[in-house]
Amino acid sequence: MSGNEQLSTTQEKEEPTASDDERSTGDGDDELQLQVELLREENERLRRSYALARRSSYRRSALGLAAVGVLATVGAVLFPTSRDVLLALGGTGLFGAVLTYYLTPERFVAADVGTAVYGAMADTEGAIVDDLGLTDRTVYVPTGASNPEAWLFVPQHAEYEIPDGDALAAPFVVGDEPSERGVSIRPTGSPLVREFDAVRTGDPGDDPAAVVDQFADAVTEQFELAESLNADVSPDERRATVGVTDSAFGGVDRFDHPIPSVLAVGLAGALDAPVVAETTSGDAERADYLVTLRWPETATA
Structure with missing residues (x-):
């Protein structure tokens, strides 16, 4: 084998082919696309978690009002002398609980x-x-x-x-x-x-x-x-x-x-x-x- 043929063979082994460059670029694009998808999913998860936390806060408020309403109603039975006040308090608490529960916003927009x-x-x-x-x-x-x-x-x-x-x-x-x-x-x-x-x-x-x-x-x-x-x-x-x-x-x-x-x-x-x-x-x-x-x-x- 002549010297020129040996040099040509060595260069072919050392230089990357076009297909190697394309494969490397394609792998980089795939990795970037995967990161974008992961960030999008994480962002959506955080949005759902935020909305759930806000709704949970409203629901806890509704449960608290309902508990006050029930306790006041029971107290009206146990303490007849304060029946009018306790019944009014119980009705207000139960009514507020119903409004708070059913009027909870379904969507929250960040500031x-x-x-x-x-x-x-x-x-x-x-x-x-x-x-x-x-x-x-x-x-x-x-x-x-x-x-x-x-x-x-x-x-x-x-x-x-x-x-x-x-x-x-x-x-x-x-x-x-x-x-x-x-x-x-x-x-x-x-x-x-x-x-x-x-x-x-x-x-x-x-x-x-x-x-x-x-x-x-x-x-x-x-x-x-x-x-x-x-x-x-x-x-x-x-x-x-x-x-x-x-x-x-x-x-x-x-x-x-x-x-x-x-x-x-x-x-x-x-x-x-x-x-x-x-x-x-x-x-x-x-x-x-x-x-x-x-x-x-x-x-x-």
């Missing part, structure tokens, strides 16, 4: 998911406002309809006028006067106010303090959008200041954040007047953010 969805919307709408050179004024205008709807109007000029309802129905508002120009969008607070109105008890009327307090409770208790809200309402000054602590959806000073949006939409509907919302950083010791709501002198309050 991170809601924050991501809201963040994408806030960034997009905020960018539109900046590109159009509009003011930072956010005015929540009630539609005047029977349902709790409102428009979020962002005027082009600091000295502005509220357009009529038909003009606000279009995203880009071009009124007869320059002071009426701006953009109009559906605020995040409208569907939440609608949900709250469907279950709330008692109508606060057009009293600004009662309205703000009621919607502040809804933000923390029903929607769980914040740890706590503290309201200071001055009807004579037509102003309400609400301190927000531990928001579930991040910075409250972002565009049309659900917390000030709920408060402004609810107050605008109750007063049947536009409400201007402004959010600033608060004192870290008492509140993370301060939401200031203002309404005109012509409001029904």
